[in-house]
Structure formats: C-alpha cells, structure tokens
Amino acid sequence: MLRIIMACLLSYTALFAHADIKVKDEMGTFSIPTAAKKIVVLEFSFVDALANLDISPVGVADDGKANSVISAIKDRIEPWTSVGTRSTPNLEIIASLKPDMIIADVERHATIYKDLQQIAPTLILKSRGESYQDNLSAVLKIGKALDQEKKMLQLIADHDKRMDAFAKEINSDKSFLFAVSSPRGVYMHSPKAYAGGVMARLGLVSAIPNETEKAYISTTLERLVKANPDYLLVGEYGDATMIDEFKKSPLWKMISTVKNATYRETDALLWSKNRGMIAAEIMAKELQSFVK
Amino acid sequence: MRIHPTLFITALVAILFCFAIFHVGAGAIDIPVSEVFNAIASPISEHYFIVNNFRLPRMLISMLVGASLALSGLLIQGVIRNPLASPDVLGVTSGASLAVILLAVFWPQAPLELIPPTALLGGFIATAILLFLARHLLQRPAAFALIGIALATIFSAAIDYLLTVNPLEINTSMLWLTGSVWGRNWSHIPLILPWLAVLLPCAFLLSFKLDILALGDDTATSLGISVKALRVITIIVAISLASAAVSVCGSIGFVGLVAPHLTRSMIGNRHLLLIPATALTGAILVVSADLFARVLMPPIELPAGVLTAFIGTPYFIFLLCRYKNW
Numbered sequence A: 001m002l003r004i005i006m007a008c009l010l011s012y013t014a015l016f017a018h019a020d021i022k023v024k025d026e027m028g029t030f031s032i033p034t035a036a037k038k039i040v041v042l043e044f045s046f047v048d049a050l051a052n053l054d055i056s057p058v059g060v061a062d063d064g065k066a067n068s069v070i071s072a073i074k075d076r077i078e079p080w081t082s083v084g085t086r087s088t089p090n091l092e093i094i095a096s097l098k099p100d101m102i103i104a105d106v107e108r109h110a111t112i113y114k115d116l117q118q119i120a121p122t123l124i125l126k127s128r129g130e131s132y133q134d135n136l137s138a139v140l141k142i143g144k145a146l147d148q149e150k151k152m153l154q155l156i157a158d159h160d161k162r163m164d165a166f167a168k169e170i171n172s173d174k175s176f177l178f179a180v181s182s183p184r185g186v187y188m189h190s191p192k193a194y195a196g197g198v199m200a201r202l203g204l205v206s207a208i209p210n211e212t213e214k215a216y217i218s219t220t221l222e223r224l225v226k227a228n229p230d231y232l233l234v235g236e237y238g239d240a241t242m243i244d245e246f247k248k249s250p251l252w253k254m255i256s257t258v259k260n261a262t263y264r265e266t267d268a269l270l271w272s273k274n275r276g277m278i279a280a281e282i283m284a285k286e287l288q289s290f291v292k
Numbered sequence B: 001m002r003i004h005p006t007l008f009i010t011a012l013v014a015i016l017f018c019f020a021i022f023h024v025g026a027g028a029i030d031i032p033v034s035e036v037f038n039a040i041a042s043p044i045s046e047h048y049f050i051v052n053n054f055r056l057p058r059m060l061i062s063m064l065v066g067a068s069l070a071l072s073g074l075l076i077q078g079v080i081r082n083p084l085a086s087p088d089v090l091g092v093t094s095g096a097s098l099a100v101i102l103l104a105v106f107w108p109q110a111p112l113e114l115i116p117p118t119a120l121l122g123g124f125i126a127t128a129i130l131l132f133l134a135r136h137l138l139q140r141p142a143a144f145a146l147i148g149i150a151l152a153t154i155f156s157a158a159i160d161y162l163l164t165v166n167p168l169e170i171n172t173s174m175l176w177l178t179g180s181v182w183g184r185n186w187s188h189i190p191l192i193l194p195w196l197a198v199l200l201p202c203a204f205l206l207s208f209k210l211d212i213l214a215l216g217d218d219t220a221t222s223l224g225i226s227v228k229a230l231r232v233i234t235i236i237v238a239i240s241l242a243s244a245a246v247s248v249c250g251s252i253g254f255v256g257l258v259a260p261h262l263t264r265s266m267i268g269n270r271h272l273l274l275i276p277a278t279a280l281t282g283a284i285l286v287v288s289a290d291l292f293a294r295v296l297m298p299p300i301e302l303p304a305g306v307l308t309a310f311i312g313t314p315y316f317i318f319l320l321c322r323y324k325n326w
Helices: A002-017 A043-051 A091-097 A106-119 A134-146 A148-172 A196-201 A223-225 A244-248 A249-256 A266-275 A275-289 B006-023 B031-043 B048-080 B092-106 B113-131 B139-166 B171-177 B188-191 B192-211 B217-222 B228-248 B255-267 B271-295 B304-324
Strands: A021-025 A028-032 A039-041 A101-103 A122-125 A174-180 A186-188 A216-219 A230-235 A264-268
Touching: A002 A264, A021 A122, A021 A134, A021 A186, A028 A122, A043 A134, A043 B139, A091 A106, A101 A106, A101 A134, A106 A122, A106 B048, A134 A148, A134 A196, A134 A275, A148 A275, A174 A196, A174 A266, A186 A196, A186 A223, A186 A244, A196 A266, A196 B188, A216 A223, A223 A249, A223 B255, A230 A266, A230 A275, A244 A249, A249 B092, A264 A266, A266 A275, A266 B031, A275 B188, B006 B031, B006 B048, B006 B255, B031 B048, B048 B139, B048 B228, B048 B255, B048 B271, B092 B113, B092 B171, B092 B228, B113 B139, B113 B228, B139 B188, B188 B192, B188 B228, B188 B255, B188 B271, B192 B217, B192 B228, B192 B255, B217 B228, B255 B271, B255 B304
Parallel strands: A039 A101, A101 A122, A174 A230, A230 A264
Antiparallel strands: A021 A028, A174 A186, A186 A216
C-alpha cells in the first residue's frame, strides 16, 4: 500500500516537474515540454517576432529569396535555410532541418497542420491578412511558447512607447492610404490590413475608413480618386505595374496626394509582407519623414 | 506504329516503376536510388521519415489520380466518339472547383476535411445538370460535348467572379484546386483508391460494348446494345473517376485528353487493352509531373498540373503530326 502511495506521489511530482509549456493557438492548444531551440517559421511576421527576442530561426519560408525579409530584421539574426514558398512550403526540407518547433499561419497552413505536427510541435497563429492588434497578440503567444512571456511583454511595452512617440511627432489630421501595385492591379490596404492598423495606431485617419470588412481591396483609378487620400504610399511589385498606367490618366492629377505632391513610392516588402513590431516602427519612421 | 499490346503494357509498367523509384528518391533531399528501398522499409534509415510521410503517399496519390483521369478520358472519348472530349471539356473539373469555392465563400470556417467531398459533390452536380440538359441529345455526341463546354464556361465565369470579389478568403481552396499533389498524405488515399477499385472493373465490363459502339450507333443497336443506356452508364463511370481525382488533387489538366490518344496510337482501339494501358500512361504522366515539380527548382514546389502539359504536349504534337489515323 505504502509503495503504491509512494509511486503515486512520485509520479505526481514528476508530472509537475515536467510541466509543459501550453499556449492557446488557432487550432487548439500548442504544447511543448521545454522552450524550443531550433525553430522553423512559415511566414515573415514570425521572423520579426523572433528577431525581437534575438532568436534566429533555422528555416524560413521566404519564397526562395532571403531578401524578402527586410534588412533591419535580416541583419539582426543568423542566416537561415529557405524552406520554399509560404503558400507551399517544402515539407521534406522542414523535416530535414529537424526543428523542435514550427510556427505556421492558420490561413495558409491549416491544410498541412497534421503533417507539420508530425515533424515538430506546431504553433499555428494568424499572419496573412492579420491586423496590427492580431499581430501583437500573436507575438505575445510566440513569447509564451518560447517561455519568454515576461521579456516579450516588456518588448511590446517598449514598442508601445516608441509608437506613442511617433504618433505625437506625426500628429496629422490628413487622410492616409497605403496600396500595393502589381502588373495585375492595385490593392488598397484597409484599416483592417496591417499597414492600415499601423496608421491607425499612429492616430492617422484612413482614406477608406468604412472599408472594415476586407483587408485588401482591389481598386480602379476611379475608386482611388473617390478615396482621395491626402497622403498615398504605393509599394510596387515589379518595375512596370498598374499604378504606372493610372499615372497616364488625367484623373490621376485630381487626387489630393498628387496635387499636394505627397505621393510616395515605398518598399512593398516592408509595408505589405513584413508584419511585426520592427517593421511597424520602420513604417512609422517613414510616415514621420513623409509628413514633415 | 503499332506495338504488340503485351509488350507495350509491360514497357509501361517498367517505365512507371522507374519513375516511381525516381519520384521517391529525388527531391530537395536527395536519396540515392540504391538507398530507396532501404529508406522505405527500415525505420532506422535517416530518410525513413521523409520517404514514408511525404514521398511515398504523394507518389501513390499521383499514380491513382493519373490513372483515374486517364481512364475517365478514355471512356468519355469512347462514348462521345470525339477526339477532343475529356473530363475538363464536360465541365466536371470546373463544377468541382466551383463547389469548393462556394464552400469557401459561404462557409469560411468549414473544416478542411470537407473540401474533397464538396469537390466530389460539385462534379456530380455538374454531371447531373449536363445529363439533364442533354437528355435529348444523347444520340448526337458532338452536341452533347458542346453543352458540356457551355456548362464548363459558365462554371469558370462564376469561379472568376468569386475569385475577384473575395481574393483572400479563397486562398486555401485555391491551393487545393491548382492541380497539385503538395501536402497530400496517407489520409487522402482512401478518398480515391475505393473509387478506382470499384470503377476500374466497371470499365472492363463496359469495354466490349464500347468496342461495338465504335462501329457506329446503328450497328451497335442492331447488335442488341442499348446505346442510350450505355452512354449514360459510361459517362457516369467516367465522371465519377474524374470527380474523385479532382477532389483529391484539384484539376490536373490534359492527362484525360492526352493519355488515351497516346495509347490508341500505339495499340489500336480495343478497349480491353486500352483500359490498362491508358491507366498506366496517365499514372506515368502525373508521377513524372510531380517528380519534376519537386526537383526543378527546390525548395520551391511547382504545381504538378503545370507540368503535365509540359511533359505531355510535345509528344502529343509529335504524334499528331506523324500519324494521321485519327
């Protein structure tokens, strides 16, 4: 009897000594015995989150181009192995890296969640189409999963302070809009999109405040004229894109931003693909310099 | 150029076997051919995990999907007696795609497991509409095919509309529909294997009647065949095969069109022999397409559907120019 009680007690304490790290994610609960060392991430926003903690992922789904990650983040971490595109990451390469943990995007990678789980515990969070607030809560979850919740909270608090300072500096009542332009079309980023969220965080008014349902909105030149932003930032994918066609039209000159010479072309990678605290602060800095 | 059927089928089996081994061996992580069997069988091999979790199921699914699509094309061409017919032309593929996209738009939270059955259902609904609209045209195969083309066009227009209006929501489903074997695993094999296991014998049963149908509707009728019933049954078998394939991999185009032509040019028009030969040819096409999709520019994965055309077309054109027996 005594033996049984002892055994029970022992297993009970053993259970506590091995308390797993548990985090609620988009597919249920992520659980891992100890904080991971070798991490593979399948979206750019997760690279930003790890870089904040000075952790270098061993593999990144970088679409085959390491330069897709902005240099401010790339310079802060060690080189990684590319695991293919974000939409169809290469499972073989991920497995061959023998990671302890994978961070995946619920939008893109829910279909391969089970395959990823077989390779390593997988934390699945929002990334594609996420808002500024979504990103911060995802970042905090990454902190928790790596057993660095306190440090991450501190980093978020520091980020908040810096964003407050930028907001104070910029302090503009004009309307702002960010859009990406590819050869296929121009897409406005609504307040629901990450770039829109950063603008809102800085106290700026969106030129399309009522578009709260969708993050990315395909637009014609007419619709852009109707939105009539005072400040328009466009990130181009490619040399000759749809926005260049817009510029040829007489309508183009009717947009406030063109009249006031506040139209700017900027880095699409930064503004659209790389979401995260580091990226947000660089965006804030750009906005600050534009407004001045 | 006619080859003895037994020889041809043996050669196809050998080619498929070679491609299957290459498929399992080559990729972002290279496994020497001599190592392949060891990697499949022995859990201590360093490649055991990759081979058994990713490559082997993918290879098998490619085979099954290729065989189903090719067989579907063969039956449709046999029954419509038109060399341009294929499952894509009859609107099955676009019907399946439309169903999946509708699911994504109206029920974005739907569990992912629902995508394959939805595609299957879409394929069947498309067939039901086609058979209903063309119920009086079953004696006129060309008109029947044209109604299929018209339906396929309407479905594609609806797909384009939904994609333009909801680009983000449809992402996951789109990936499913690009005709790719990426991300498929053992759990997808039960979605296609039973269909092929049941419908392949059905195809064999139909083969004699299809040979007679090739002599013309009148001759077939005078020999005691109910042409209309044969058409409907064959189309249902063919479309079930295509829908099952699309439900697993999305639309891998061209296989259903090319594979039957390739085999017909080699061994003639007897369906009993054409059925295994065409299924093998389709399997070879898709297995090789997925092989190249993975090895061309690693770690980037291309959709196999893009490569089937690249592999099949040159040979197809060569045959068309060289032999004028169609």
